[in-house]
Amino acid sequence: GEEPKSLPDYAAWKDRSALIVHSTNTMETHRGAIGQGVVTPSDRLFIRNNLPTPDKSIVADRDAWDVNIEGVKTPKKLTIGDLKTMGVTTVASVLQCSGNGRAFFPHGASGTQWSVGAAGCVLWTGVPLKTVVEALGGPVDGARYITSTGGEALPDGLDPKTVVVERSVPLRAMDSALLAWEMNDTALPLTHGGPLRMVVPGYYGVNNVKYVKNIAFTENQTDAKIQASGYRIRDVGQKGAPDQPSMWEMNVKSWVTAPLETAQNGRNMIYGVAFGGTKALSGVEVSTDGGKTWKSARFLGPDLGPYAWRPFVMAAELSPGEYRIVSRATDVEGNSQPEGRKDNERGYGHNGWSDHGVTVTVS
Numbered sequence: 241g242e243e244p245k246s247l248p249d250y251a252a253w254k255d256r257s258a259l260i261v262h263s264t265n266t267m268e269t270h271r272g273a274i275g276q277g278v279v280t281p282s283d284r285l286f287i288r289n290n291l292p293t294p295d296k297s298i299v300a301d302r303d304a305w306d307v308n309i310e311g312v313k314t315p316k317k318l319t320i321g322d323l324k325t326m327g328v329t330t331v332a333s334v335l336q337c338s339g340n341g342r343a344f345f346p347h348g349a350s351g352t353q354w355s356v357g358a359a360g361c362v363l364w365t366g367v368p369l370k371t372v373v374e375a376l377g378g379p380v381d382g383a384r385y386i387t388s389t390g391g392e393a394l395p396d397g398l399d400p401k402t403v404v405v406e407r408s409v410p411l412r413a414m415d416s417a418l419l420a421w422e423m424n425d426t427a428l429p430l431t432h433g434g435p436l437r438m439v440v441p442g443y444y445g446v447n448n449v450k451y452v453k454n455i456a457f458t459e460n461q462t463d464a465k466i467q468a469s470g471y472r473i474r475d476v477g478q479k480g481a482p483d484q485p486s487m488w489e490m491n492v493k494s495w496v497t498a499p500l501e502t503a504q505n506g507r508n509m510i511y512g513v514a515f516g517g518t519k520a521l522s523g524v525e526v527s528t529d530g531g532k533t534w535k536s537a538r539f540l541g542p543d544l545g546p547y548a549w550r551p552f553v554m555a556a557e558l559s560p561g562e563y564r565i566v567s568r569a570t571d572v573e574g575n576s577q578p579e580g581r582k583d584n585e586r587g588y589g590h591n592g593w594s595d596h597g598v599t600v601t602v603s
């Protein structure tokens with residue numbers, strides 16, 4: 241076995257027992273620590289940093305942090321103090337890394353070997369991006385993308401384009417995006433992008449740029465490596481390139497969170513979480529025989545909107561034996577999780593129900 245890794249300083253406030261620490265910059269929530277809540281407690285939420293976290297001095301005077309907005313009729317630098325006077329909304333949305341489920345790819349996709357825990361459902365509070373952009377006269381003609389840049393100091397001696405966290409999303413995301421300064425009703429922790437984060441509900445984690453410093457409405461996608469060749473779906477063995485699908489809208493997905501290894505002889509409650517990315521869910525089914533027969537599960541707790549996840553439960557009578565428990569969600573447009581996976585070089589976007597199941601013994 242491996243030595244248990246301790247939490248790095250910037251994440252010392254996290255609940256160590258709820259996390260699998262893959263590295264200083266990557267940690268995921270244990271499947272068993274996801275729980276039955278509609279919102280993931282902040283101290284259990286996964287972390288994924290492409291660069292070291294900025295110094296904590298950037299959250300010393302939060303309202304003074306400024307973000308430069310360009311590619312609008314009246315470009316402007318706005319402080320969080322300014323943004324707070326413009327409007328406020330709260331949106332629940334799933335934050336999920338593009339590589340969540342990477343550990344299930346048999347070709348050994350390189351990168352953090354995330355199981356199911358590089359995801360959580362978070363309450364984000366901030367100003368709708370649309371409100372800000374309208375106040376600045378709207379996007380310039382010909383704008384097709386929203387390009388957000390992270391505020392990390394870049395390492396010396398490297399071409400900035402190869403390391404900067406700068407992501408472009410299609411302009412259609414403007415209708416739901418927000419500039420968030422709170423998470424789960426407290427000031428946005430530095431760990432999760434404080435003082436200010438671009439939140440794009442229903443889009444993969446990478447598009448939710450932390451410590452956002454610059455927002456540009458652009459005709460083209462940025463040529464930063466993380467956009468141009470990174471986070472692209474391509475066949476195993478292929479290099480990333482701008483003509484391949486980018487990790488934008490998330491697909492429909494679910495997984496079981498309990499029971500995990502053993503269950504009781506008799507009645508058991510099977511729990512899990514399900515979400516549809518940018519689309520609401522129509523339902524989720526559970527199978528205890530590896531997908532031969534299915535039954536509808538029941539959603540638990542309040543519906544926090546289309547971008548939130550829905551915890552679910554289904555009762556099952558289990559006698560002694562071994563069970564493969566799997567779940568399969570369907571969104572309101574009728575998209576269901578596939579049984580298998582789409583193998584791809586970096587192990588992105590896995591939503592196959594078979595790999596995400598659990599094997600449970602009843603004795």
Ligand code: MSS
Nearest residue numbers: 286287288289290337338390432445446450
């Ligand atoms: N932002 C910045 N600025 N930086 C970095 O690094 N990362 C990404 C996002 N954003 C970053 C950013 C990713 S990649 C992810 S997932 C996310 O974030 C995470 O989050 P948290 O809060 O959890 O840590 Mo994959 O798709």
